[in-house]
Structures are given as C-alpha cells and as structure tokens.
Amino acid sequence: MGAGGSGMRPFLIRSAREAIPNRSSERFGHDGGGQMTQHSTFVLGCIWTVMLQGAAVLAGPINPARQPHSEQARSVHVVEHDVDDAWEVYHRAALGGTVASPALQADIELHLHEARTLVTRAQEAAERGEKRQVDRLVAEIKIHTSQAIKGSKEQKK
Amino acid sequence: MRSQIVLQTGLGLLLVVGSVSLSMAADQASTDKDMMPIPKGEFTMGSNEHSDEAKHQVVLDAYLIDKYETSNARYKEFMKGTGHPAPAYWDDPRLSKANQPVVGVSWTDANAFCKWEGKRLPTEAEWERAAKGPEGDNHYPWGHKLDPKKANYGQNVGHTTPVDSYPEGVSGFGVYNMAGNVFEWVEDWYDPKHYKESLALNPRGAEKGYNFANQGQVKVLRGGSWLAPETSLHTSHRFWNQPENNSYGVGLGFRCAKSAPAVSDETIQAGRDAFIGALVAMGAEKNVDAMASIEKALAADPGNKEYLATRDLIKKTMKQK
Numbered sequence: 001m002g003a004g005g006s007g008m009r010p011f012l013i014r015s016a017r018e019a020i021p022n023r024s025s026e027r028f029g030h031d032g033g034g035q036m037t038q039h040s041t042f043v044l045g046c047i048w049t050v051m052l053q054g055a056a057v058l059a060g061p062i063n064p065a066r067q068p069h070s071e072q073a074r075s076v077h078v079v080e081h082d083v084d085d086a087w088e089v090y091h092r093a094a095l096g097g098t099v100a101s102p103a104l105q106a107d108i109e110l111h112l113h114e115a116r117t118l119v120t121r122a123q124e125a126a127e128r129g130e131k132r133q134v135d136r137l138v139a140e141i142k143i144h145t146s147q148a149i150k151g152s153k154e155q156k157k
Numbered sequence: 158m159r160s161q162i163v164l165q166t167g168l169g170l171l172l173v174v175g176s177v178s179l180s181m182a183a184d185q186a187s188t189d190k191d192m193m194p195i196p197k198g199e200f201t202m203g204s205n206e207h208s209d210e211a212k213h214q215v216v217l218d219a220y221l222i223d224k225y226e227t228s229n230a231r232y233k234e235f236m237k238g239t240g241h242p243a244p245a246y247w248d249d250p251r252l253s254k255a256n257q258p259v260v261g262v263s264w265t266d267a268n269a270f271c272k273w274e275g276k277r278l279p280t281e282a283e284w285e286r287a288a289k290g291p292e293g294d295n296h297y298p299w300g301h302k303l304d305p306k307k308a309n310y311g312q313n314v315g316h317t318t319p320v321d322s323y324p325e326g327v328s329g330f331g332v333y334n335m336a337g338n339v340f341e342w343v344e345d346w347y348d349p350k351h352y353k354e355s356l357a358l359n360p361r362g363a364e365k366g367y368n369f370a371n372q373g374q375v376k377v378l379r380g381g382s383w384l385a386p387e388t389s390l391h392t393s394h395r396f397w398n399q400p401e402n403n404s405y406g407v408g409l410g411f412r413c414a415k416s417a418p419a420v421s422d423e424t425i426q427a428g429r430d431a432f433i434g435a436l437v438a439m440g441a442e443k444n445v446d447a448m449a450s451i452e453k454a455l456a457a458d459p460g461n462k463e464y465l466a467t468r469d470l471i472k473k474t475m476k477q478k
Contacts, residue, residue, distance in 0.1 A: 096382075097394065
C-alpha cells in the first residue's frame with residue numbers, strides 16, 4: 001500500500017544499518033582488529049553480504065503482485081493530496097481576507113473537515129481491500145474538495 | 158515659628174502637587190505622541206464594492222488614532238510591564254524586528270495592550286475615517302488609484318515592513334499603513350447586515366457578531382495585509398475573525414485610538430476670534446500676524462478645514478512676497 005509501503009522501506013534499511021555497525025563495534029572495537037584471523041574475516045564478510053542482500057530485498061520497490069490492494073491505496077493517496085491542496089487554497093483565502101462571507105467560510109470548513117474524515121475511512125477500506133467502498137468514498141471526497149476550492153475562490157459580492 | 162511651619166508645609170504640598178501634575182502631563186504627552194488628531198466630522202462609510210459595506214453617512218466626534226500600527230518594540234514593553242504572554246510568530250525572524258508591527262495577536266491581546274497604554278481599540282467607523290482622510294471617500298488611503306509603491310500587500314515584499322514604511326502611502330490624516338502590512342483588529346463585532354441599520358452618530362458596531370460554524374462570534378478586521386491581494390486593500394474592506402483566534406495571525410495586528418478630550422465652548426470661541434483676527438491681518442497684508450493668529454485658531458480646533466485652508470493661503474501669500 002502507498003503510504004504504509006513507503007513508510008516501511010526506510011525503517012528496514014535503518015534497522016539493518018544499525019544492526020551491523022553495533023555488532024562490528026563489539027567485535028572490532030578499539031583493540032580487536034589485530035586478533036582477527038583470516039577465517040573469521042571471511043565468515044564475517046559472508047554474514048555482511050547476506051545481511052546487505054536481505055536489506056536490499058526488503059527495501060526494494062513495492063511489488064504490485066505482493067500488494068493486492070495497492071491500486072485502492074494509491075487512489076486514496078492521490079485524493080489525500082487533493083484534500084491538502086484544497087486546505088491550502090482555503091488558507092490562502094482566509095489569510096488574504098478574500099473569503100466571500102462568513103456563511104460560505106463555514107461551508108468551506110465543513111467540506112474540508114468532512115473530506116478529512118472520509119480520507120481516514122477510505123484508507124481503512126483500502127487496507128481491507130474493499131474496492132467498491134474505496135471508489136465510493138474517493139468520489140465523495142472529490143466532491144467535497146472541489147466544493148471547498150470553488151467556495152474559497154468565490155469573490156465577495 | 159508656627160506660621161513658618163505652615164508656610165513650609167504649604168510650599169512642600171504645592172511642590173508635590175505640581176510635580177505630580179507635571180509628570181501626569183508628561184505621561185499624557187508621551188501616550189499621545191505619535192497619535193493623529195481626527196476632527197469631529199462627517200464622512201461616507203462603506204463603498205459600492207461589496208454587499209456587507211453598503212455606503213452610509215456617519216458623523217464622528219473628534220478622536221485620536223495611532224499614527225502607526227503597534228510595533229514589536231511597543232508590544233515588548235507591554236509584555237515586560239504586565240507579564241502578558243508573547244503572541245504567535247514572536248520569534249519568527251521575518252517578523253520579529255523591533256520596528257515591524259506585532260503579529261499573531263488575538264483581539265483580546267490587542268484590547269489589553271490598548272488599555273495598558275490608556276487607550277482603546279478604534280471603532281470600525283473611526284478606523285475607516287482615519288483611512289479615508291479629510292476628503293472622506295478615498296478608495297485607498299492615498300487616493301483612488303492602486304499603487305504598489307504605496308503599500309505592502311500581495312506578497313510583494315514577503316514579510317511585514319516597519320510601521321513607518323510607505324510614507325507616500327499615508328492617509329490624508331497622516332496615518333501610516335492603513336492599507337496592507339497587517340490586518341488590524343477594531344472594536345466592533347462583525348455582522349454583514351449591520352450597515353443597513355447602523356447609527357449615523359458615533360456608531361459602535363453590531364450588538365452581536367456573526368457566529369459562523371458555531372465557533373463563536375466574529376470581530377471586524379480592517380486594512381489588508383502583506384499576504385492579502387489588492388481586493389482586500391481598499392479603505393472600506395471588511396473581514397472577520399473570532400476574538401481569541403489567531404490561527405491566521407501571521408498578518409494580523411492592530412493600532413489603538415482614544416477619544417479626544419472635550420473642547421469647551423470658550424476654547425472654540427477663542428479659536429473663532431483668532432480666525433477672524435487672521436482674516437483682518439490678511440486684509441491689512443500683515444502676513445506674519447495673520448499666521449500667528451491662524452496658528453492660535455488651529456491650536457483650539459486642530460482639524461478645522463476652514464482654518465487649515467486659510468493657513469495654506471497665508472503660506473502661499475508669504476511665499477509670493
């Protein structure tokens with residue numbers, strides 16, 4: 001899944017990187033290097049390589065075949081950006097004093113809050129792989145964001 | 158001996174009373190320093206631009222208004238003197254220089270500051286008259302044509318500018334930054350329909366503010382800001398915010414005002430007499446005497462248009478000679 005997947009990769013890489021230097025510092029710390037045999041160097045080299053490969057496999061690009069709900073997750077991710085953009089448009093109008101009326105401002109905020117709530121529900125639905133539910137929620141979110149943007153751009157009469 | 162003691166005590170008391178009244182006068186002078194006197198008069202409040210700012214005639218008693226928006230330096234004194242907490246963006250390097258206007262303040266902060274300085278927030282009508290100038294109907298403080306060299310708005314600069322910036326953009330009353338730099342809190346509650354039922358004499362705004370999204374009533378904001386586009390810049394533009402809300406405070410400050418002390422009938426008459434004296438001196442071509450008399454008249458009634466025009470005329474005559 002989009003957001004979760006991109007969150008996993010740095011975590012695993014970090015784990016592998018942290019694990020290896022810690023061990024090496026235990027073994028080869030300040031005075032340990034001179035006592036090492038060629039054999040142990042070879043064994044450690046092998047372990048090092050295996051671990052690096054493992055990390056690379058885990059940190060690789062998301063394989064759609066292994067992520068059955070990635071398409072839904074991606075569409076939720078896109079619509080989540082749309083909601084952020086709509087908030088941005090609204091913030092600009094509020095900072096600039098260009099919102100057409102307090103009633104409209106209330107309306108815009110309502111649309112934006114509703115959109116945020118629906119994004120959370122859509123993310124949950126995507127995790128469960130409920131495609132129809134995700135599509136329905138995404139369509140609803142799009143209506144709310146477009147209404148919020150339209151309202152934010154409305155000129156004072 | 159006894160009479161000597163009484164005399165000394167009396168003198169001592171006189172000295173104390175004298176010094177107290179002198180220091181009070183000095184305080185008064187320092188608070189009123191950098192305030193512009195706005196004479197009693199009528200003006201057209203509102204414009205044809207938006208439905209919430211319908212044009213109507215308003216008469217205001219004389220008052221004084223801060224020449225500049227409240228600066229960070231002044232606000233710092235207030236924080237030091239009262240223990241009032243720092244507003245939002247206080248440490249933002251783009252906005253925190255001493256001579257920049259304070260931002261991130263709520264209405265409550267602004268109100269507390271003005272009270273601390275022995276002043277109050279201006280009413281919406283007072284704010285607008287100070288912005289429109291003696292002509293009474295300027296669309297922008299400096300006139301009717303938008304000029305980016307006369308105000309800080311629309312992200313043209315990217316931050317607030319010193320409170321004494323844009324001297325060429327002052328209002329006809331000499332008040333700075335009435336367009337752009339920071340939005341300014343005023344005293345009144347905001348109600349989009351209020352102008353249609355507003356009082357003509359010294360209006361103080363709606364009784365209650367519009368309560369949008371049940372977040373509480375809103376107060377009026379005036380003047381546009383460094384972030385606001387040109388559509389928010391004209392002298393009648395109204396915006397709103399909850400008094401405790403400073404979430405859009407990066408361009409939100411204030412200035413203070415106070416009512417002018419009542420002028421006695423005797424002072425007004427003395428001014429009138431001095432004015433007539435000036436006219437007589439002008440007739441006799443005694444321009445120096447005429448100037449002295451008109452200054453006396455203006456001291457009694459600083460905003461009197463007739464006196465101001467006469468002074469200009471005397472100045473012109475003196476230059477010609």
